[in-house]
Amino acid sequence: MNIFEAYNSTKRALESAGIEDYVFEAKQIIKHITGFSNSEILMNYTNALTAFQQNNLTAIIKQRQLRYPLQYIFGEWSFYGRDFYVGPGVLVPRADTEITAEKCLDFLKAVKNPQILDLCAGSGCIGITLAKEREDAAVTLLEKFPEAARYAEKNIKRQNAVNARLLKGDVLLGDGGDKLYDLIVSNPPYIPKNEMEIISPETKYEPETALLGGEDGLDFYRAIINNYTACLKNGGMMCFEVGINEAQAVTELLCAAGFKDTGVKKDLNGIDRTVYGFKNTEG
Numbered sequence: 483m484n485i486f487e488a489y490n491s492t493k494r495a496l497e498s499a500g501i502e503d504y505v506f507e508a509k510q511i512i513k514h515i516t517g518f519s520n521s522e523i524l525m526n527y528t529n530a531l532t533a534f535q536q537n538n539l540t541a542i543i544k545q546r547q548l549r550y551p552l553q554y555i556f557g558e559w560s561f562y563g564r565d566f567y568v569g570p571g572v573l574v575p576r577a578d579t580e581i582t583a584e585k586c587l588d589f590l591k592a593v594k595n596p597q598i599l600d601l602c603a604g605s606g607c608i609g610i611t612l613a614k615e616r617e618d619a620a621v622t623l624l625e626k627f628p629e630a631a632r633y634a635e636k637n638i639k640r641q642n643a644v645n646a647r648l649l650k651g652d653v654l655l656g657d658g659g660d661k662l663y664d665l666i667v668s669n670p671p672y673i674p675k676n677e678m679e680i681i682s683p684e685t686k687y688e689p690e691t692a693l694l695g696g697e698d699g700l701d702f703y704r705a706i707i708n709n710y711t712a713c714l715k716n717g718g719m720m721c722f723e724v725g726i727n728e729a730q731a732v733t734e735l736l737c738a739a740g741f742k743d744t745g746v747k748k749d750l751n752g753i754d755r756t757v758y759g760f761k762n763t764e765g
Contacts, residue, residue: 486527488512488539499547507552514556515539549683561607564614567636568605571629573692574684575607578749579669582723582756583611585747586667589719589758590616593664599624599713601653601668601706604692606634606646608667613646621646624658627691653702656709666710669723670702671695699725703732707739714761721758729754 483491489512496504512523515535531539545555553559553574558567561575562583568574590596590612596619600609603623613621623638623646625631631650638646651657653670672695673681685693695701703722714720720741724732729746736744741759749755 483536484528484530485512485516485518485523488515488531488536489523489527492539492543495543496546499549501546501549507546510552510556511539511542511546515542549687551684551687554687562611562615564611564641566605566607566610567633567640569633570687571627571689572633573604573630573669573688575605578751578753578755579608579723581747581749582667582669582721583608585756585758586612586665586719586721587615589665589721590619594618595620596664597662597715598622598665598667599658599663599710601658601666601710602626602670602692602702603634603648604630604669606637606648608669610634610637610641610643610646612665612667613643614641617645619645622649622658622663623647624649624651624653626650626652627689629689630692653709654705659710659713662713662715664715664718665721666706666714666718667721668702668706670706672699672702672723672725672728674699674725695725698731699728700731700735703735707735711739711741711761716761718761719758720761721756723755724757726753729757732757733759 492508492511493504496507515538553568558565559575562580598619598621600623603609603625606623609621609623623634625634634648649658671693673693675697733744736759740762742762744759746754747756
């Protein structure tokens with residue numbers, strides 16, 4: 483079997499398994515097993531796969547047919563142009579979350595030597611991205627669960643983010659709120675309890691602790707706003723990723739806490755995904 487034949491058979495297998503983005507995934511799988519870039523695949527598409535590569539391909543397809551996340555199979559995934567270690571016990575980085583990172587970086591353009599707090603940090607993809615993009619920043623990543631914290635620690639080292647540090651703690655207890663920050667960002671658990679049964683098959687492999695946001699999905703937003711507003715500098719920004727149909731409710735929570743100039747940014751699919759607000763400069 484050559485590379486072109488492997489690509490086509492992979493597409494068919496993934497499509498039959500009900501995987502929506504089967505074309506994209508087939509490309510990623512072929513790149514993974516061959517070690518080739520997109521351009522190298524085009525130049526070498528008639529090359530025969532080795533026995534090892536064929537066995538690897540078969541194993542990956544079988545796992546994906548069970549809807550085991552491709553990111554977990556690879557053990558890493560790209561976020562904002564950098565590869566992050568991921569696996570069981572940590573939320574998979576998603577392209578939509580890059581919208582939140584971009585909003586943070588836009589705000590930070592006017593801030594020198596920013597102090598940043600990334601709550602519910604998981605793999606660390608947001609906080610580490612901010613640390614790498616702004617090397618004058620000091621970034622604290624807060625994560626409660628040991629499995630996720632291990633990935634965050636590994637990713638800090640992998641990216642050589644010397645200006646980022648991991649703090650193990652619980653946002654529900656206000657851990658890490660003992661200093662002032664210019665920016666507080668979080669992609670917290672936000673799926674309402676009654677929607678946990680209808681999440682995608684892949685998401686069911688991810689830790690429930692990174693997904694379930696209470697009865698209405700808003701528990702962590704309430705806790706973060708309540709516990710951390712006091713440690714945000716006047717004029718500082720609080721920025722959240724939110725679930726579908728949650729933007730208005732989270733905006734109202736920020737407004738009720740005195741935040742000004744709130745706003746919403748849409749993700750790649752046109753869904754309200756990032757909500758932000760600024761602490762009243764008079765407060």
